[in-house]
Amino acid sequence: MSEQKYLDILSKLTLDEKLSLLSGKTYWLTQEIDRLGVPSVWMSDGPHGMRKEKQTGGTNIMQESETSTCFPTAVTTASSWDTDLLEQVGATIADEAKALKVTTVLGPGVNIKRSPLCGRNFEYISEDPFLTARLGAAYVHGVQKNGIGVSLKHYCANNEEHIRMSIDSVVDDRALREIYLSAFEHIVKTEQPTTVMCSYNRIYGTYLSDSKKMLTDILRDEWGFKGIVVSDWGAVNDRVEGIKAGLDLEMPGNKGMNNKYIKKALDEGRITIEDVDKLVYRMIKFAFECKANEGEGYDIDFAAHHELAKKAAAQSAVLLKNEGALPLKDYQSVAVIGALADKLRYQGAGSSHINAWKTVSFKKAMENKGQAFTYAPGYTLKGDGYSKKLIAEACEAAKGKEAVLVFIGLTDAFESEGFDRKHMDMPASHAVLVEELSKVNDNIIVVLSCGSPITIGDWEKKTKAILNMYLPGQAGGEAAYDLIYGKTNPSGKLAETFPLSNDDNLVSAYFPMGPRTVEYRESIYVGYRYFDKAGKAVKYPFGHGLSYTSFEYSDLKLSKNEITEGDTLTLSFKVKNTGTVAGAEVAQVYVVNPESKIYKAEKELKGFKKVFLEAKEEKTVEITLDEKAFSFYNVLISDWHAESGSYGLLVGSSSKDIRLEGAVSVNTAKPDAPVPDYSESAPCYYNMESTTFVTDDEFRAVLGREIPDNSEFVKGNLTINSSVSQVAVSPFGKALCKILCNGAKVVALTAENPDMITESIKDMPLRSFSGFTGGLLSPTTVEGILDLCNGTKGGFKKLISGFRK
Ligand code: BGC
Numbered sequence: 001m002s003e004q005k006y007l008d009i010l011s012k013l014t015l016d017e018k019l020s021l022l023s024g025k026t027y028w029l030t031q032e033i034d035r036l037g038v039p040s041v042w043m044s045d046g047p048h049g050m051r052k053e054k055q056t057g058g059t060n061i062m063q064e065s066e067t068s069t070c071f072p073t074a075v076t077t078a079s080s081w082d083t084d085l086l087e088q089v090g091a092t093i094a095d096e097a098k099a100l101k102v103t104t105v106l107g108p109g110v111n112i113k114r115s116p117l118c119g120r121n122f123e124y125i126s127e128d129p130f131l132t133a134r135l136g137a138a139y140v141h142g143v144q145k146n147g148i149g150v151s152l153k154h155y156c157a158n159n160e161e162h163i164r165m166s167i168d169s170v171v172d173d174r175a176l177r178e179i180y181l182s183a184f185e186h187i188v189k190t191e192q193p194t195t196v197m198c199s200y201n202r203i204y205g206t207y208l209s210d211s212k213k214m215l216t217d218i219l220r221d222e223w224g225f226k227g228i229v230v231s232d233w234g235a236v237n238d239r240v241e242g243i244k245a246g247l248d249l250e251m252p253g254n255k256g257m258n259n260k261y262i263k264k265a266l267d268e269g270r271i272t273i274e275d276v277d278k279l280v281y282r283m284i285k286f287a288f289e290c291k292a293n294e295g296e297g298y299d300i301d302f303a304a305h306h307e308l309a310k311k312a313a314a315q316s317a318v319l320l321k322n323e324g325a326l327p328l329k330d331y332q333s334v335a336v337i338g339a340l341a342d343k344l345r346y347q348g349a350g351s352s353h354i355n356a357w358k359t360v361s362f363k364k365a366m367e368n369k370g371q372a373f374t375y376a377p378g379y380t381l382k383g384d385g386y387s388k389k390l391i392a393e394a395c396e397a398a399k400g401k402e403a404v405l406v407f408i409g410l411t412d413a414f415e416s417e418g419f420d421r422k423h424m425d426m427p428a429s430h431a432v433l434v435e436e437l438s439k440v441n442d443n444i445i446v447v448l449s450c451g452s453p454i455t456i457g458d459w460e461k462k463t464k465a466i467l468n469m470y471l472p473g474q475a476g477g478e479a480a481y482d483l484i485y486g487k488t489n490p491s492g493k494l495a496e497t498f499p500l501s502n503d504d505n506l507v508s509a510y511f512p513m514g515p516r517t518v519e520y521r522e523s524i525y526v527g528y529r530y531f532d533k534a535g536k537a538v539k540y541p542f543g544h545g546l547s548y549t550s551f552e553y554s555d556l557k558l559s560k561n562e563i564t565e566g567d568t569l570t571l572s573f574k575v576k577n578t579g580t581v582a583g584a585e586v587a588q589v590y591v592v593n594p595e596s597k598i599y600k601a602e603k604e605l606k607g608f609k610k611v612f613l614e615a616k617e618e619k620t621v622e623i624t625l626d627e628k629a630f631s632f633y634n635v636l637i638s639d640w641h642a643e644s645g646s647y648g649l650l651v652g653s654s655s656k657d658i659r660l661e662g663a664v665s666v667n668t669a670k671p672d673a674p675v676p677d678y679s680e681s682a683p684c685y686y687n688m689e690s691t692t693f694v695t696d697d698e699f700r701a702v703l704g705r706e707i708p709d710n711s712e713f714v715k716g717n718l719t720i721n722s723s724v725s726q727v728a729v730s731p732f733g734k735a736l737c738k739i740l741c742n743g744a745k746v747v748a749l750t751a752e753n754p755d756m757i758t759e760s761i762k763d764m765p766l767r768s769f770s771g772f773t774g775g776l777l778s779p780t781t782v783e784g785i786l787d788l789c790n791g792t793k794g795g796f797k798k799l800i801s802g803f804r805k
Contacts, residue, residue, distance in 0.1 A: 006281060015266075017036075021033070021038070022239075022283065026252070027251075027252040031253075041294075043106055044104075045351045048123075050093065050096045051068070051354055054066055067355050069096060071309045072473035074109060076317075077135070077316050078316075079468075081135075081493050086138035086142065094142065094143040103291070104194060104195060105148060106150075106151045106351075107151065108152065111159055112159060115420075115502075115507050116505075117424065118452070121451060122347075122348040125495060126495035127527030127528070127542065128604075131495055133187060151230060153196070153232065154198070156180055156214065162763065166201070166722075166763075167513075167514060170518065170520060174524065174635050174702070188225045189223055192225070193225075194286070194289075195249075198247060207237035209231050228283060248279045254770070257774075262276070309475040310482075314482050314483055317468060317479065318467075319545060320467070321460070326484060328485055333372070334371070334405060335394075335398040335401040335403075335404045336375045336407070337397065339377040339380065341375070341405070344361040344362065344472075345409065345412065346359060346476045349753035350418060359476075360478050362477040365477040377394070381411050409430070409449035426450075444464060445464055448467070450471070453496060455501055456498065468494075491586070491610070495542070497540070506688070514710075515712055516708070516709060517708050524600075525688060528542035529601035529604065530688065533688040533689075541656040548581050549578070549582070551653065553652075554574045556573040557573070559572075566627065568625065571589060571622070571649060572621065574618055575619055575621055577615055583612075584613065585613065586610045587610075587651060588655070591604055594646055595645075598675050598676050603655070607629070608623070630642040635676060643666070718730070720786055723762065723766075724766075725737060732789050744758045744761040769781075781798070781799050783798055784801075
C-alpha cells in the first residue's frame with residue numbers, strides 16, 4: 001500500500017480513532033479501525049521462540065501459551081559465534097510466528113551484560129558490543145527476511161533488574177555510545193528493525209518513554225530509524241511527553257486510559273495535532289505492513305525445528321576444560337548424577353518462557369540411545385538442594401564407574417527476569433556433590449546448566465572436564481549426548497568472561513544500585529575490557545572454548561599497511577585443523593589501541609569468523625575491518641573518531657590465546673579534533689590496576705555533569721515513581737507493601753518462578769498501578785495513594801474520587 005493511501009486514511013480518522021491507535025487494544029494486540037480497514041496485529045515474546053498466549057483476547061501476561069519450539073536462549077546461541085546459525089534460528093522463529101498469526105516477535109534483547117549478576121543475562125547476548133551487534137543483526141535479518149517484524153529491546157541502558165521500572169542509569173556519554181548503544185545503532189542502521197522497544201528505566205534523569213533525545217534525536221534523526229517505537233510493557237511514564245518524544249505505541253493496552261490527558265494537552269497547546277499525526281501515520285503504516293505479511297496456511301514442522309534447536313545447542317555449548325576425559329566411548333561404564341540431568345533446565349523464567357513442543361533431558365537422551373548408565377539425583381531442585389542421603393546415594397552410584405557425569409548449575413530460583421542474582425554461586429549442594437563424588441571416583445566430568453557465569457571454585461580441581469551447556473533449549477539433552485559422546489565436536493566460545501569471583505570486577509561496587517540511580521562508574525570497562533586493563537586473572541576468558549581437535553594459525557597478511565579515511569582493511573590468515581576429527585574454530589580479531597590522551601581498553605573485539613574444518617583441512621580466513629574498528633566515541637566532537645597512530649592487530653582463539661600479531665598505521669581525517677584528556681581529573685581510568693573504586697570527582701569528570709541524587713526515600717518525599725518497597729518508609733506505605741506482597745505470594749504459589757512475581761511487585765512504581773490494572777485504579781486514585789504514603793492531607797478524598805471518575 002502506498003504512502004498516499006496511509007495519508008488518506010490519516011485524513012479520515014477522528015481524534016478518538018487516532019488516539020486509539022497509539023495504545024494497545026489488549027495485552028498483545030494493536031487497535032484496528034474497521035471502517036477504514038486498518039488492521040489489528042499481534043505481538044508476542046520472543047526472543048528464543050514464540051510465547052503466544054492461548055487466550056484469543058490476549059489479556060493477561062500469565063496465560064498459558066501455545067506450543068512452540070524452544071530454541072536455546074540468547075546466552076547460549078551467542079556462544080556459537082555463528083551468524084549463519086543465528087539467522088537460521090531467527091528465520092525459523094519467524095515461520096512459527098506466521099503459523100501462530102503473530103506479526104512481531106518481541107526480541108532480540110541486545111542489552112550488554114554489565115554484571116554477571118543481572119537476572120536477565122540469559123536473554124542477552126554478550127558483554128561485548130561488537131559481538132552483540134553482529135549476532136543480534138543476524139537474528140533480526142533471519143526473522144525479517146521471512147516477513148515477520150522484531151522488537152529490538154530494551155532500548156537502552158537497562159542492565160539491572162532491580163527497580164528496573166524507575167531506576168536512572170547514570171552513564172557517561174562515551175560509555176553509552178561505545179558499550180550500551182553500539183549494538184542498537186548497528187542493527188538499526190543495517191537491518192532497519194520494524195520496532196524498537198523502549199526500556200522501563202530512565203537515562204539523563206528522563207524515562208526512556210519520555211525521552212526525545214533517545215527516541216527521536218538519536219534513534220531517528222541520527223541513525224535513520226523508520227519503524228515504530230513501542231513501550232516495554234508498562235514502561236510509559238507520561239503519555240504526553242511520550243508523544244513529543246516519539247513513542248508511537250503504548251503497550252499493553254489499558255482501555256485508552258491516557259487519551260484524556262493527550263486531549264487536554266492538545267487543548268492547552270502543549271502538543272499539536274501534527275505531533276500526534278506523525279505517530280498515527282507510522283502506526284497505520286506498521287499495521288498494514290504487518291498484516292500484509294501475516295500469510296495463510298503455515299504449519300509448524302515441529303520435528304524439523306526440534307532438529308535445528310538441537311543443532312543450535314550443540315554448536316553453542318562451550319567446553320571449558322578437558323583433560324582428555326571427553327569425549328566418552330560408548331562402552332565406558334557411566335554414572336549420571338544430578339537432578340538437572342533428569343529435569344533439563346533449558347530456558348530462563350519470565351516473559352520469554354516458552355511452552356516447548358517437547359523436551360528431551362540428558363537422561364532421556366541416554367535412554368533413547370540405549371546407552372547403559374546408573375542415575376542418582378544427588379540434590380533436590382528446591383533451594384540449596386542439600387540432601388545428605390541423596391549425596392550418599394550418588395557416591396554409591398559413582399563408585400567403580402569409568403566416568404561420572406555430574407549435572408550441576410543454576411536452578412530456576414537462582415536466576416530470572418524481575419530480580420538480580422545476589423551472588424555468582426550455584427546452590428550450595430552442587431559444589432559439595434562434586435567434592436564428595438571426587439572422593440570415590442577420579443574421572444569427574446561436570447556438565448553445567450546456567451544462564452550466566454557461576455563461581456567455579458576449588459571443586460574445579462577435582463574435575464577432568466567441564467562442558468557448559470548454558471540454557472540449551474528443548475533439545476538440550478540430546479545435544480549434550482552428542483557432545484559428550486563425540487558425535488558433535490564442541491565449538492562454542494564464551495561470549496562473556498567467567499571471573500574468579502564477582503568481587504573481582506570493579507562493577508560489583510556499583511551493581512545493583514538504587515534507590516534512585518545506578519551509577520556506571522566503571523565507564524567503558526565492562527567484561528574483558530576491565531579485566532585486561534586491571535591485569536587481573538579470570539577463570540575463563542572472553543572468547544574461550546575448547547574442541548576435541550586442535551587448530552593452528554599462520555600466515556597473517558594485511559591488505560594494506562596504512563589506512564586512511566573511508567578505507568577498509570582485510571586481514572587474511574590460515575587456520576588448519578591439525579587433529580584427527582572435524583571441528584569448528586572461531587577466529588577472533590582484536591584491535592590494540594595506541595597510547596592516547598583519552599583512556600582506552602587494551603584491546604577490543606572487532607572481527608570474528610567461525611570456520612568449519614575437516615580433519616587436517618586448512619582454510620584461508622578473511623576478516624575485514626572498517627574505520628569504526630579503530631574509533632572511539634569522542635564527546636568533544638559528538639562523533640566517532642579514529643585517532644591517527646599505529647594499531648596492533650591480534651588474531652586469536654580467545655581473548656587470551658593470541659596466535660598471530662600485526663599492526664596497521666591509521667591515518668584518518670580529523671587530525672585537529674580535540675581529544676578529551678582526563679589524566680588529571682580522573683586518573684583512575686588510566687590506571688585500572690590500582691583502582692578499587694571511582695571517586696565522585698573522577699566520575700563527575702567523565703560524566704561531564706553533576707552526579708544525580710541517590711538519597712533514600714523518606715516519608716514526605718515519595719513520588720509517583722517510588723516503588724512498592726520504597727513507599728514502605730511510611731506507615732500507610734508499609735501496610736500497602738505488606739498487602740501487595742502477600743497477594744503476590746498467593747499468586748506466586750502456582751507460578752513457575754515465585755520470586756519473579758514477588759520481586760516484580762516490590763519493585764513496581766506506584767505510577768504503574770493504573771496501567772497494570774487496565775485503568776481500574778485511575779491516576780487520581782494512585783495520586784491519592786501517594787498522598788496517603790507521604791502523609792499529605794486530602795489523600796483519602798483523592799483516592800475515593802479517583803474511583804468515582
Ligand atoms: C519485558 C519485555 C517483554 C514484555 C512483554 C516486559 O516485562 O521486559 O521483554 O517483551 O514484558 O511480555
